[in-house]
Amino acid sequence: MTRAKTSSSLAPKRGEQRIGLIGAGRMGTGIGISLLRHQTELHIKANKNRFGADRLTGAGAHEHPTISNLARHVSVVVLSLPSSLEVEAVCLGQNGLFVHMPRGSLIIDCSTSYPASTVALAEQAQERGLSFVDAPVTRSPEQAELGLLNAVVGSSEKLFPLVRRILADFCETVLHVGDVGQGHKLKLVYNGMTMGIAAVAAEVCQLARGVDVDLVTLRSLVSRGSTNNGIFQAFVGFLVGESPDVLAISIANSAKDIEYAVRLAAASAVPVPVLAAAAHKLAHAVDGGEGGLTLPHLSSS
Structure with missing residues (x-):
């Protein structure tokens, strides 16, 4: 509406x-x-x-x-x-x-x-x-x-x-x-997917840099396929210096959101091992003192 x-x-x-x-x-x-x-x-x-x-x-x-x-x-x-x-x-x-x-x-x-x-x-x-x-x-x-x-x-x-x-x-x-309550349930499902994608995109960017794959070239390839998504694009833009202020949500808030999603799944007896792993990655970043940084910093840590 x-x-x-x-x-x-x-x-x-x-x-x-x-x-x-x-x-x-x-x-x-x-x-x-x-x-x-x-x-x-x-x-x-x-x-x-x-x-x-x-x-x-x-x-x-x-x-x-x-x-x-x-x-x-x-x-x-x-x-x-x-x-x-x-x-x-x-x-x-x-x-x-x-x-x-x-x-x-x-x-x-x-x-x-x-x-x-x-x-x-x-x-x-x-x-x-x-x-x-x-x-x-x-x-x-x-x-x-x-x-x-x-x-x-x-x-x-x-x-x-x-x-x-x-x-x-x-x-x-x-x-x-x-x-x-249904609005918050839907938002947690949505944010669970968002932060799950963010965790994967961050590790993919780290992997690319670790094996000497150019991020701009990777972005060009990803942009041509169904794997393309806004979070990956934002992370690459951040890492190559094009968009320093993109995705201004903090890592701490992101960790809270996906922790809520995993908790909701547990309360409903729905297994979500992949989301749980993503939640662990974000929580680890918070524990490492990065909670106040914006989400794209997850890809550079």
């Missing part, structure tokens, strides 16, 4: 919605810029890194010192956080969203979170008169800023039109994939 609009009575007119954003990292900042472009009254809780918060406040966002203070000013909160641990931390506890948001409010988790945590949070939110849905996104921070992300939504049929309307301000494509 691409930028579909809804006539639902749940959806306020554009410009009337007060939306909170928690997680002003690179992706969250892009999301916030898109929301502001659509005349949203945006309220933020900054990260430790001030860059995103300064950009957003400079563009008109209202900054709050605490989550509880932000929660009292909005009816919708969008989360863009590293993992379920951070999502749980901002939702639960005496200073969290669940205590301080008004009844009838909505929380949209655009993070890559663990589905069981998502479902548990949704149940606790419902007990407090709130709605909690998952809407993990794909694509880059740059595409977030242009309003070109893809979102996969886990929510009730009744709530989806409102969720879609909010997401349409920063997403090109919004897909409803089932009840709460």
Whole structure:
């Protein structure tokens, strides 16, 4: 569903919605810029890194010192956080969203979170008169800023039109994939494949350099066949100095994503030995102190 609009009575007119954003990292900042472009009254809780918060406040966002203070000013909160641990931390506890948001409010988790945590949070939110849905996104921070992300939504049929309307301000494509938790399941399957390919592409690049095969020549050959893929192309572009900023996701976040995918498989008794091996490679890179580097550095380690 691409930028579909809804006539639902749940959806306020554009410009009337007060939306909170928690997680002003690179992706969250892009999301916030898109929301502001659509005349949203945006309220933020900054990260430790001030860059995103300064950009957003400079563009008109209202900054709050605490989550509880932000929660009292909005009816919708969008989360863009590293993992379920951070999502749980901002939702639960005496200073969290669940205590301080008004009844009838909505929380949209655009993070890559663990589905069981998502479902548990949704149940606790419902007990407090709130709605909690998952809407993990794909694509880059740059595409977030242009309003070109893809979102996969886990929510009730009744709530989806409102969720879609909010997401349409920063997403090109919004897909409803089932009840709460299904969005995060789909994202983990997707990211499992992505990071699995990344692990293989990294080792192929290392192998090529180790046996004196020219990477540009290898890229030319791969580009002509069905093996071609964007991650391999990005890694080669990085290694030959053409694209130093490509695939800006960190190795630590990549390791978390594929670890979640492997954990989900284990919980469902699905054997995934290849993905487990890829997860081990990424975890090893994190243990070696490379977690803060971007994913293409995996091909040069």
